[in-house]
Each structure stands twice: as C-alpha cells, then as structure tokens.
Amino acid sequence: MRTTAPAGNLAVSGVVPGFPAAGRLAARGSTALALLGAIAIWLALLGPFAVLIQHLSFHSIRAALGPPGSLDPLWVSLGASAIALGAMVLLGTPLAYLLARGRLPLARIVELGILLPLMMPPLVIGLLLIFLIGPEGTLGNLLANIHLTGVNTFFALIAAEFYEAAPFYVLGAHAAFASVDPRIEQDATLLGDRPLQAFARITLPLAAPGLATGLATAWARAMGAFGAVVIIAYYPRGLPNQIFIAFQEFGLSGALPFALLLVVAALPLPVLAYLWSARTRSRVAGNEAP
Numbered sequence: 001m002r003t004t005a006p007a008g009n010l011a012v013s014g015v016v017p018g019f020p021a022a023g024r025l026a027a028r029g030s031t032a033l034a035l036l037g038a039i040a041i042w043l044a045l046l047g048p049f050a051v052l053i054q055h056l057s058f059h060s061i062r063a064a065l066g067p068p069g070s071l072d073p074l075w076v077s078l079g080a081s082a083i084a085l086g087a088m089v090l091l092g093t094p095l096a097y098l099l100a101r102g103r104l105p106l107a108r109i110v111e112l113g114i115l116l117p118l119m120m121p122p123l124v125i126g127l128l129l130i131f132l133i134g135p136e137g138t139l140g141n142l143l144a145n146i147h148l149t150g151v152n153t154f155f156a157l158i159a160a161e162f163y164e165a166a167p168f169y170v171l172g173a174h175a176a177f178a179s180v181d182p183r184i185e186q187d188a189t190l191l192g193d194r195p196l197q198a199f200a201r202i203t204l205p206l207a208a209p210g211l212a213t214g215l216a217t218a219w220a221r222a223m224g225a226f227g228a229v230v231i232i233a234y235y236p237r238g239l240p241n242q243i244f245i246a247f248q249e250f251g252l253s254g255a256l257p258f259a260l261l262l263v264v265a266a267l268p269l270p271v272l273a274y275l276w277s278a279r280t281r282s283r284v285a286g287n288e289a290p
Contacts, residue, residue: 172214
C-alpha cells in the first residue's frame with residue numbers, strides 16, 4: 001500500500017516538493033545573467049581598443065611616426081618609467097614587507113601615507129610637487145646643490161611618474177607578502193637560514209606572482225601618467241604629453257598613432273605578468289591539492 005510522508009517529516013528532512021527543479025532553474029538563470037554581464041563589461045572595456053584600430057591606417061601611422069625625432073617621446077617615457085620602477089622596487093619592497101609582517105611603528109599612518117597619493121587627483125599631485133621639489137620648494141634648494149631641478153626636467157618626469165605609480169606597487173607587494181604564511185619563514189630560520197636567506201629562498205619566490213602583478217600595474221600607470229606630469233614636467237616630452245599636444249594641433253588623426261605607440265609600449269608587461277602569475281598560482285594550487 002502506498003503511504004505519504006507527513007508534512008512534518010518533510011520539513012524536518014529539508015525536502016520540499018519541486019524545490020530541486022526550481023533551484024536548478026534559478027542557478028541557470030543567475031549563471032546566464034552573470035555571463036551576459038561579463039560579456040557586456042568585456043565589450044565595454046575592449047571597445048576603445050577596437051575603435052583605436054578601426055580609425056588607424058598604415059598611412060597615418062607612417063605620417064605621424066616616420067619623421068626624424070617622432071619616436072623621442074617613446075624613449076623619454078621608457079627611460080623615465082624604468083628608473084621610476086627601479087626606485088619603486090628598491091624603496092617599496094622593504095616597506096611592503098615590513099607592513100605585511102607588522103614590524104613598522106605607526107603602521108596605519110604609514111599606510112595612510114601610501115594611500116593619499118592614490119586618492120588625490122593627479123593634477124593636485126603635480127601642483128604639490130612644485131611646492132616640494134620646485135625651485136622655490138622645500139627640497140628645491142637641496143636639489144639645486146646637486147644640480148637637479150624639479151620642474152621641466154627628466155628628473156621631474158621621473159618624480160611625477162613615481163608619485164602617481166608607486167602606491168600601486170606598494171599595495172600590490174603588501175598583498176603579495178601578506179599571502180605568504182610567516183610560519184614558513186619561521187620554519188626556515190629554525191632549520192638554520194638567516195632572516196635574509198629565508199626571505200630570498202622562501203618568501204620572495206612565493207610572493208613573486210603578486211609582486212609581478214603589482215610591478216606591471218605600476219609600470220602601466222607610470223607610462224600613462226599625465227595629470228602630474230603635465231604640471232611639473234611638460235618637458236622633456238613623454239608619450240602622454242605628446243598625445244595631448246598632437247591632439248591639440250592635429251586632432252584625433254594626429255593623436256591616435258601616438259596613442260597606439262603608448263599602448264604597445266605599456267601593455268605587454270602587464271599582460272605577460274598576469275599570464276605568468278595565473279599560471280604560477282594554478283601550478284601551486286595543483287601541487288597543494290590532495
């Protein structure tokens with residue numbers, strides 16, 4: 001004889017008639033919505049790149065980049081960004097590590113000092129840098145003693161790029177070091193490694209994917225720095241300034257070839273860093289899986 005389970009037993013067991021089908025339908029609907037949203041965001045983000053390629057021709061690129069000296073802004077931007085990036089690694093890596101390990105006094109104030117340049121408009125950073133390293137600035141006289149000028153010089157361009165991009169690297173490096181379990185370092189020291197050896201052999205390789213991502217992000221930010229640069233380092237002319245000037249003088253047709261040049265110069269490193277970091281994380285996750 002067929003029996004029907006009491007409603008109370010259904011409630012206790014958690015089985016509700018029709019719920020599995022409804023749950024699967026809701027899951028499929030949410031997945032479809034998420035997929036549509038991802039496609040929309042992807043198209044919105046890549047749309048400008050498609051427009052850039054669509055409105056460029058070989059003739060316009062050759063006309064803009066062919067004359068002698070046309071590539072000088074590229075070399076200026078590459079050189080300044082490379083030096084700024086080196087300074088970020090030299091100064092930012094120890095700072096990020098000490099912050100991640102909680103070994104700095106007044107750590108919250110230090111973190112606030114890192115975040116402030118990130119939150120301030122770049123134009124404001126440029127204006128404040130004039131008061132800091134300009135000829136009449138706080139450090140201007142000290143720089144003059146070593147024959148450096150903080151306005152419209154290659155040094156000014158490096159300083160502007162550093163202030164705009166350094167927070168991106170320090171925050172990325174902080175997150176990378178914080179993801180490494182400090183107990184691994186302690187085990188290494190117990191096995192005879194000195195702290196510096198443990199950092200080089202254990203911490204640095206484990207944090208490398210995050211460090212690479214932070215470094216690549218800072219590189220792209222430094223290459224594209226404009227707000228502070230246009231205030232304090234209008235000369236020597238880097239690529240962002242050249243794009244602005246070409247747009248003023250020749251319109252979109254004159255600016256787009258230099259925009260393409262900036263994308264080609266700034267984009268490969270972040271893309272490669274992302275791919276390498278993703279591959280490294282996947283390999284580490286695979287090794288940790290049972």
